Amino acid sequence: xxxxxxxxxVRYAExxxxxxxxxxxxxxxxxxxxxxxxxxxxxxxxxxxxxxxxLAVTNVSVRYRQSAxxxxxxxxxxxxxxxxxASVTLGYxxxxxDEGAEERGPLLAxxxxxxxxxxxxxxxxxxxxxxxxxxxxxxxx
Amino acid sequence: xxxxxxxxxVRYAExxxxxxxxxxxxxxxxxxxxxxxxxxxxxxxxxxxxxxxxLAVTNVSVRYRQSAxxxxxxxxxxxxxxxxxASVTLGYxxxxxDEGAEERGPLLAxxxxxxxxxxxxxxxxxxxxxxxxxxxxxxxx
Amino acid sequence: xxxxxxxxxVRYAExxxxxxxxxxxxxxxxxxxxxxxxxxxxxxxxxxxxxxxxLAVTNVSVRYRQSAxxxxxxxxxxxxxxxxxASVTLGYxxxxxDEGAEERGPLLAxxxxxxxxxxxxxxxxxxxxxxxxxxxxxxxx
Amino acid sequence: xxxxxxxxxVRYAExxxxxxxxxxxxxxxxxxxxxxxxxxxxxxxxxxxxxxxxLAVTNVSVRYRQSAxxxxxxxxxxxxxxxxxASVTLGYxxxxxDEGAEERGPLLAxxxxxxxxxxxxxxxxxxxxxxxxxxxxxxxx
Numbered sequence: 001x002x003x004x005x006x007x008x009x010v011r012y013a014e015x016x017x018x019x020x021x022x023x024x025x026x027x028x029x030x031x032x033x034x035x036x037x038x039x040x041x042x043x044x045x046x047x048x049x050x051x052x053x054x055l056a057v058t059n060v061s062v063r064y065r066q067s068a069x070x071x072x073x074x075x076x077x078x079x080x081x082x083x084x085x086a087s088v089t090l091g092y093x094x095x096x097x098d099e100g101a102e103e104r105g106p107l108l109a110x111x112x113x114x115x116x117x118x119x120x121x122x123x124x125x126x127x128x129x130x131x132x133x134x135x136x137x138x139x140x141x
Numbered sequence: 142x143x144x145x146x147x148x149x150x151v152r153y154a155e156x157x158x159x160x161x162x163x164x165x166x167x168x169x170x171x172x173x174x175x176x177x178x179x180x181x182x183x184x185x186x187x188x189x190x191x192x193x194x195x196l197a198v199t200n201v202s203v204r205y206r207q208s209a210x211x212x213x214x215x216x217x218x219x220x221x222x223x224x225x226x227a228s229v230t231l232g233y234x235x236x237x238x239d240e241g242a243e244e245r246g247p248l249l250a251x252x253x254x255x256x257x258x259x260x261x262x263x264x265x266x267x268x269x270x271x272x273x274x275x276x277x278x279x280x281x282x
Numbered sequence: 283x284x285x286x287x288x289x290x291x292v293r294y295a296e297x298x299x300x301x302x303x304x305x306x307x308x309x310x311x312x313x314x315x316x317x318x319x320x321x322x323x324x325x326x327x328x329x330x331x332x333x334x335x336x337l338a339v340t341n342v343s344v345r346y347r348q349s350a351x352x353x354x355x356x357x358x359x360x361x362x363x364x365x366x367x368a369s370v371t372l373g374y375x376x377x378x379x380d381e382g383a384e385e386r387g388p389l390l391a392x393x394x395x396x397x398x399x400x401x402x403x404x405x406x407x408x409x410x411x412x413x414x415x416x417x418x419x420x421x422x423x
Numbered sequence: 424x425x426x427x428x429x430x431x432x433v434r435y436a437e438x439x440x441x442x443x444x445x446x447x448x449x450x451x452x453x454x455x456x457x458x459x460x461x462x463x464x465x466x467x468x469x470x471x472x473x474x475x476x477x478l479a480v481t482n483v484s485v486r487y488r489q490s491a492x493x494x495x496x497x498x499x500x501x502x503x504x505x506x507x508x509a510s511v512t513l514g515y516x517x518x519x520x521d522e523g524a525e526e527r528g529p530l531l532a533x534x535x536x537x538x539x540x541x542x543x544x545x546x547x548x549x550x551x552x553x554x555x556x557x558x559x560x561x562x563x564x
Contacts, residue, residue, distance in 0.1 A: 012458065012468075013163050013451040017156040017211055017331075023339045024154050024309035028436040031306070035435065035494065045435075046494040049299075057305045061343035070158055071458065071469040153317065153327075154310040158472075164480045165450035169295040172447070176294065176353065186294075187353040190440075198446045202484035212317065212328040295447050297440040299493055304436050352440055 004037030004078040007097065010068050020067035027060065030092045030111050033076035037090075043131070052120035058087065059114040066096070066108050073097045075104060080132060086124045087116045088132050145178030145219040148238065151209050161208035168201065171233045171252050174217035178231075184272070193261035199228065200255040207237070207249050214238045216245060221273060227265045228257045229273050286319030286360040289379065292350050302349035309342065312374045312393050315358035319372075325413070334402035340369065341396040348378070348390045355379045357386060362414060368406045369398045370414050427460030427501040430520065433491050443490035450483065453515045453534050456499035460513075466554070475543035481510065482537040489519070489531050496520045498527060503555060509547045510539045511555050 014025035038045050045055070068074060075097040082089035091112050096105040119125035155166035179186050186196070209215060216238040223230035232253050237246040260266035296307035320327050327337070350356060357379040364371035373394050378387040401407035437448035461468050468478070491497060498520040505512035514535050519528040542548035 009455075009458075011451050012157060012454050013165050015158040016153060017158065017160045018336060018338070019158045022154050023342060024306060024313070027306035027309060028434050031436055032432075032434050035432075044494070049493075054300060056300070057346060059343070059345050060305060061341070063341050064339060070472075071467070150314075150317075152310050152314050154313055159477060159479070164483060165447060165454070168447035168450060169293050172295055173291075173293050176291075185353070190352075195441060197441070198487060200484070200486050201446060202482070204482050205480060211331075212326070294439060295445050298435060299438040299440065299442045301440045306436050 002041075002079075004033065004040060005102075006033040006036045006076045006078065007102075008032060008074055008076070010070050010072045010074065012070055015070045018067075020069055021072075023062070023064060025068075026062050026064075026094070026109060026111060029074065029076060029094070030078075030113065033078050033092060034090060034113070037078040053125070054118040054122075055115040056118050057113050058116050060111070062109055062111040064109050066106055068094070068096065068108050073099065074108065075102070081112065082114075083127075083132060085126050087114055088127065089114045143182075143220075145174065145181055146243075147174040147177045147217045147219070148243075149173060149215055149217070151211050151213045151215065153211055156211045159208075161210055162213075164203070164205060166209075167203050167205075167235065167250060167252060170215065170217060170235070171219075171254065174219050174233060175231060175254070178219040194266070195259040195263075196256040197259050198254050199257050201252070203250055203252040205250050207247055209235070209237065209249050214240065215249065216243070222253065223255075224268075224273060226267050228255055229268065230255045284323075284361075286315065286322060287384075288315040288318045288358045288360065289384075290314060290356055290358070292352050292354045292356065294352055297352045300349075302351055303354075305344070305346060307350075308344050308346075308376065308391060308393060311356065311358060311376070312360075312395065315360050315374060316372060316395070319360040335407070336400040336404075337397040338400050339395050340398050342393070344391055344393040346391050348388055350376070350378065350390050355381065355383075356390065357384070363394065364396075365409075365414060367408050369396055370409065371396045425464075425502075427456065427463055428525075429456040429459045429499045429501070430525075431455060431497055431499070433493050433495045433497065435493055438493045441490075443492055444495075446485070446487060448491075449485050449487075449517065449532060449534060452497065452499060452517070453501075453536065456501050456515060457513060457536070460501040476548070477541040477545075478538040479541050480536050481539050483534070485532055485534040487532050489529055491517070491519065491531050496522065497531065498525070504535065505537075506550075506555060508549050510537055511550065512537045 010021050014021050016022040035045050075095045077093045079091055080088060081091040089112060094109045095107055098105060117125045117127050149170060151162045155162050157163040176186050216236045218234045220232055221229060222232040230253060235250040236248055239246060258266045258268050292303050296303050298304040317327050357377045359375045361373055362370060363373040376391040377389055380387060399407045399409050433444045437444050439445040458468050498518045500516045502514055503511060504514040512535060517532040518530055521528060540548045540550050
């Protein structure tokens with residue numbers, strides 16, 4: 001399974017009075033990384049929703065290693081860690097990255113989200129062959 | 142027009158690295174105050190939406206006077222300032238309030254939102270007689 | 283260990299276009315519940331910070347069972363699940379609660395946060411005897 | 424005064440149950456645009472803070488014209504509209520932009536923030552000659 005790589009910067013609004021990014025800010029970050037990871041693999045999440053499907057987060061966990069600071073550039077790696085009939089688990093690694101650089105700096109956090117595919121009636125649905133077979137010919141939902 | 146009074150506390154996640162509540166946090170606060178102001182007047186915003194209507198914010202402005210800090214208790218006063226055919230403007234005053242007290246402490250901010258009523262097709266709609274006549278017998282949309 | 287019980291309402295800003303509370307919103311909710319749980323036990327988190335200490339979240343996990351909706355009243359139960367030398371793990375259960383009721387409705391989510399105590403230099407610090415012994419005479423940091 | 428141009432995408436977490444970006448989301452967006460506008464002009468806001476200064480938002484206003492949707496690419500233009508001794512007012516225009524395009528699509532919103540410069544003691548401070556003279560040789564605080 002190929003790894004997605006996405007970069008973003010810590011917003012001022014995402015810091016808290018400890019002087020670092022609030023731990024809750026990581027959730028929208030990994031969601032943004034997931035969106036871009038899907039787009040690069042030919043499956044826009046927006047389109048998926050327009051076809052009546054949704055990926056509902058059923059579990060999320062984050063392990064914080066080092067603080068992220070305001071204006072830090074963060075590199076987020078996204079990969080599939082588990083694949084089941086009706087759910088897929090994605091793992092994320094977040095690294096600080098130097099200005100202008102693309103390589104991994106220090107590891108800031110590791111995260112995981114389990115996503116269930118919901119069909120047009122909002123019910124859990126079997127993930128179609130090919131939806132997350134990104135090494136193959138792209139999704140074919 | 143009667144004034145609504147609502148209390149809330151500044152969340153840790155709402156602070157930023159200046160050590161005060163981030164200025165963007167005030168938007169959800171006045172929205173929460175507006176929800177409670179409507180509920181107390183017999184018009185639940187949730188019900189309004191369930192009937193196919195929506196109040197869309199077309200303008201917002203906030204003037205910050207003093208900082209709000211983590212764990213501060215905030216008293217928000219809500220009142221109608223302007224009423225038109227298809228929109229209503231609400232004014233808010235935010236005060237810090239001592240632990241256990243109900244009275245106004247120092248003024249922290251003043252805000253205003255203009256709200257347009259949207260009908261079931263998402264189009265601006267004339268505000269029904271009575272919807273914001275809260276001194277009368279309650280809303281009758 | 284005694285259980286803390288806290289109530290809050292889902293804000294409009296906390297919903298997303300699936301029509302339910304965004305999964306990231308639960309993080310500030312359990313943080314608010316934790317703040318109130320500490321206050322009721324005689325240990326204001328604000329005071330803890332003013333004395334130079336901090337509780338840093340090192341791990342967070344949430345398991346979502348049912349969706350929370352806009353304007354839902356949520357009952358959050360907070361309790362200690364694990365206690366170590368330099369960290370404490372809190373468990374949370376989130377229930378929907380009927381208007382005006384205090385009892386548990388359906389279980390919406392379960393969450394856990396591990397918190398490390400940081401001393402004045404930002405280093406992990408042994409948790410003083412008594413800080414989380416809430417069944418005893420209150421904290422004595 | 425030169426105009427800054429910044430692009431971002433609407434996050435899923437920034438939508439609400441009306442199916443559009445929540446009106447409060449625009450505040451962090453224009454803050455991000457302001458940060459990039461300053462960086463491009465040789466004045467990192469992070470550095471400004473490290474030198475003991477801060478730009479405090481004293482007023483914010485937003486006028487919403489059209490909704491922004493999930494995954495929309497937004498083009499934000501930033502420019503100085505008023506300059507005083509101790510404050511500067513920035514104006515922002517937000518446009519939807521087609522995938523891969525850089526040009527302005529439909530106007531979504533106009534916003535304004537007034538910023539006061541605070542010195543090391545947190546007091547309003549005269550803005551040094553050159554700090555916002557971005558057409559000249561860059562800031563020289």
